[in-house]
Amino acid sequence: MGRKDLKYRGSECLNCGTALDISEKFCHHCGQLNSTKKLTISDFIEEFFANFYAYDSRLRNSIISIFTKPGVLAKEFNEGKRHTYANPFRLFLSVSLLLFISFNLTEGDSDSNTKITEKDLNKERQIKDSITNQILKQSPNQKKTM
Ligand SMILES: [Zn+2]
Structure with a gap:
């Protein structure tokens, strides 16, 4: 076929x-x-999945090798055994792309969590002031005891 x-x-x-x-x-x-x-539509679809599977199996080989035998992938790739692994540069780019996409998707949530409001700054100032006041109040007492 x-x-x-x-x-x-x-x-x-x-x-x-x-x-x-x-x-x-x-x-x-x-x-x-x-x-x-x-070429027919079914040829295009078949080729798409064949390419995807070929990339996927290389990707699977690469990821398994990275986590189970660290360094072996780099060594074998350098020795010329490249067909069983995904291209490291392409893999790096794909993983980076996924990372940036996931950052972008979660940015909205993390932004609202880490945003420092004016209220927070005021609270922090009050705490600092109260601590410095306590230190100033305590220091003359300490001098007397010394
Ligand atoms: Zn030719």
């Missing part, structure tokens, strides 16, 4: 024009799928 079927394969890449053998699933020059089948 789908666009990868043998009956849809062409003798030439539709993207770059490289001559292809019917046994080649993808163009050996540019990597495009060797298929002459016209």
